[in-house]
Amino acid sequence: MRDENKMVLRSIEIKNFRNHIHTQIEFSDNLNLFVGGNAQGKTSILEAISYLCLTKSFNANSDFYVLNFGSKFFEVFGKFRFDDGHEVSVRVSFDDEQGKKVFLNRENVEKFSTIINKLPVVILTPRTKEVMYGSPEDRRKFFDLAIAQLNSVYVDEFLDYKKILRQRNRILNAIANEEIKLEQGIDLLDVWDEEFINYSAKLIFRKIRFISDFIGFFKSTYSNFGENESAEIEYSTQIEVSAQDDFETVRERFRAMLNKMRSEEIKRGVTLIGPHRDDYIFKINGWEVRKFASQGQMKTFLVALTMAKFFYLKEKKLETPILLLDDVFAELDVERAKKMLSFIGNVGQVFITATDLDVLSGMEGGFKIKKFIVNSGRVFDA
Ligand SMILES: Nc1ncnc2c1ncn2[C@@H]1O[C@H](COP(=O)(O)OP(=O)(O)OP(=O)(O)O)[C@@H](O)[C@H]1O
Numbered sequence: 269m270r271d272e273n274k275m276v277l278r279s280i281e282i283k284n285f286r287n288h289i290h291t292q293i294e295f296s297d298n299l300n301l302f303v304g305g306n307a308q309g310k311t312s313i314l315e316a317i318s319y320l321c322l323t324k325s326f327n328a329n330s331d332f333y334v335l336n337f338g339s340k341f342f343e344v345f346g347k348f349r350f351d352d353g354h355e356v357s358v359r360v361s362f363d364d365e366q367g368k369k370v371f372l373n374r375e376n377v378e379k380f381s382t383i384i385n386k387l388p389v390v391i392l393t394p395r396t397k398e399v400m401y402g403s404p405e406d407r408r409k410f411f412d413l414a415i416a417q418l419n420s421v422y423v424d425e426f427l428d429y430k431k432i433l434r435q436r437n438r439i440l441n442a443i444a445n446e447e448i449k450l451e452q453g454i455d456l457l458d459v460w461d462e463e464f465i466n467y468s469a470k471l472i473f474r475k476i477r478f479i480s481d482f483i484g485f486f487k488s489t490y491s492n493f494g495e496n497e498s499a500e501i502e503y504s505t506q507i508e509v510s511a512q513d514d515f516e517t518v519r520e521r522f523r524a525m526l527n528k529m530r531s532e533e534i535k536r537g538v539t540l541i542g543p544h545r546d547d548y549i550f551k552i553n554g555w556e557v558r559k560f561a562s563q564g565q566m567k568t569f570l571v572a573l574t575m576a577k578f579f580y581l582k583e584k585k586l587e588t589p590i591l592l593l594d595d596v597f598a599e600l601d602v603e604r605a606k607k608m609l610s611f612i613g614n615v616g617q618v619f620i621t622a623t624d625l626d627v628l629s630g631m632e633g634g635f636k637i638k639k640f641i642v643n644s645g646r647v648f649d650a
Contacts, residue, residue, distance in 0.1 A: 274588040275387065276617050277317060278355075280346045284339035286312035287645035296638035299613055301628060302621045303650065304642035310621035313642070314393075314592045317619060319360045320346040321389035321590070322413075323370050323380040331362045340364065348387065350587070358383065381416065381423035388417050388589035390578045392571075394599050399573065400557065400566050404547035411548060414577055415478050418584055422474055429467040429543070436460050436539050444537025453534070464542070465526060469519035471543040472505055476518075479503040479548070480511035485583075486576040492611060493568050493604075500551040506541045567600050571608050578612055588616045596620065597627045606631060625650060 276297040282288045287309045302310040315325040315334060328334050335342050341363035348356045359371040370377040377383060398406040416423045436457065443453035483501055490499040507521040525541055533540050550557040550569060557569055581589045591612055596605040597620075609628075612618065613635050620628075628637060639650035 274351045274616060275590060276349050277320070277590055278347045278349050280313075280316060280320070280344065282313070282316045282342075282344050284336040284342040285316050285344060286334055286336060288312055288316070289336065289339075289645060291645070291647050293640065293647055295617070295619075296636050297617055298636035299609070299628070299638070300617075300619045301625075301637060301639045301650075302619070302642050302647070303623065303625045303627075303639060305623065308642045309645040309647075310642045311393075311594050312645075313647070314391075314594050314619055314621060316344045317346070317590070317592060318389065318391065319344045320348075320358045321383065321387040323360060323368070323383050326391050326393055326592075327395065331368055335362060356386070358387070379420075379424075381420040384413075384416055384423065385418075385420035388581045388585055388587060389592060390574060390581065390589045391592045391594075392574045392596055393592070393594035396574065397566070397570055397599070400550070400570055404545070407548045408544075408546060410573075411475065411478065414482070414581070415474060417581055417589075418478070419474070422471075425467060425470050425474075429471055432460060432464050432467055433539055433542060433544060436464055440533055440539060441537045443534055450534070457530075461526065464539075465519060465523050468526075468542045469515065469522050472507070472509060472522065472546070473515050473518045475505075475543065475546065476503055476509055476511050476513075482576065482580055485580040486572060489575040489579065489611075490568070490572040492575075493572060493607065497552050498554075499569065499572065500554075502549040502551065504547045504549050505543065506545065567604060571600060571604060575608060575611060578616070582615070591616055591618045593618060593620045595622070597622050597624070602627065610634075 274297070277295055279292070279294045282291040291313070293313070302313055304310050311327065312334070315327055318324065318326050324331070325334055341361060343359065343361045345359045346357065348358065350356070357373055360368065362368045370380060370383060372383065372386070396410075399410045412426065416426070439453055439456045439460065442448045443450060479501060486501060487499060507518070507525050509518050509521060529540050552561060552565060552569070557566065561569065578589055578591060593605070596608070600608070609618065609631065613631070625639065641648045641650045
């Protein structure tokens with residue numbers, strides 16, 4: 269049945285990636301546990317998997333950071349199988365001269381959004397908690413990625429929006445610094461604003477629909493943790509909008525707000541409204557998590573967000589995402605992490621790093637587990 273599709277990463281081959289010079293691994297289609305001391309190269313394996321599904325690392329902002337010191341190129345090659353039996357291979361290579369190249373079944377992929385959309389992955393790493401503690405940008409990134417995984421058009425719209433925003437900021441900055449005359453600046457703004465309004469409205473429209481859809485998955489996963497509380501996510505943007513509004517309404521409200529802000533934008537020399545300033549507000553029983561929640565509540569919220577994303581993508585894409593859990597036993601505490609695995613573990617394929625080989629004890633019965641020891645960039649069956 270289509271609904272039972274499960275995407276599986278069968279194997280990976282990694283060359284010159286962080287401290288892995290040449291690593292080859294055949295995975296279990298259920299739980300994979302990587303164990304080793306600090307700085308041995310466990311997280312690097314998850315990063316390599318992230319290159320296959322997202323074309324980049326969840327930890328490094330530049331491909332140069334993962335390129336092994338002293339090597340001229342790195343390469344990650346993975347074979348995926350979908351439940352209907354068909355296989356897909358992905359190769360990501362990087363070198364100084366050619367930059368990054370991505371191949372899907374040996375064919376060069378021009379738009380990386382194709383990969384992001386095709387191979388759903390959900391990642392929980394120590395850095396994911398920035399969604400809870402960090403800036404609005406950290407929250408936007410979390411949700412933007414989920415929308416992009418769902419809909420590849422979103423990536424293109426997002427990149428176009430950023431280009432238009434940069435142009436607009438250049439003009440506003442030039443007016444504020446008196447590099448161009450006010451009338452000339454206003455003429456230029458008028459040229460860009462129609463597109464700016466269009467793209468802003470497109471992104472806001474998608475985001476508001478995404479959240480209103482996602483919230484149900486989130487609430488039910490949160491309640492699965494047995495907390496007798498009601499958890500909420502609110503999308504916060506500068507215009508009044510609801511999931512019932514059509515695109516035209518969103519666009520016209522945005523236009524009105526932009527007109528209202530024009531003199532202030534000219535004075536400040538920067539774009540003051542748009543989806544690049546949105547945020548997501550997390551609440552428990554009506555109060556804001558960031559201000560009032562305990563560490564434990566924050567952790568449960570974060571796990572619920574991650575699991576909700578997993579089940580949301582699974583249902584919407586009719587394909588089970590793979591799940592990368594980096595150091596979660598230390599980050600979340602063992603009980604919370606095990607509970608999470610008991611919900612997800614028998615549904616999908618999971619990759620976990622830990623410093624302790626026995627961390628899954630008590631769970632072995634229900635799962636197909638493969639354990640690996642990671643030592644100085646080399647991987648051995650445990
Ligand atoms: N570009 C690079 N080239 C070579 N080695 C690197 C590069 N970047 C990082 N390293 C090294 O590779 C290793 C990466 O370890 P990794 O982050 O995978 O650790 P880990 O096993 O997950 O440990 P921890 O439990 O501390 O998170 C570290 O020893 C690090 O110093």
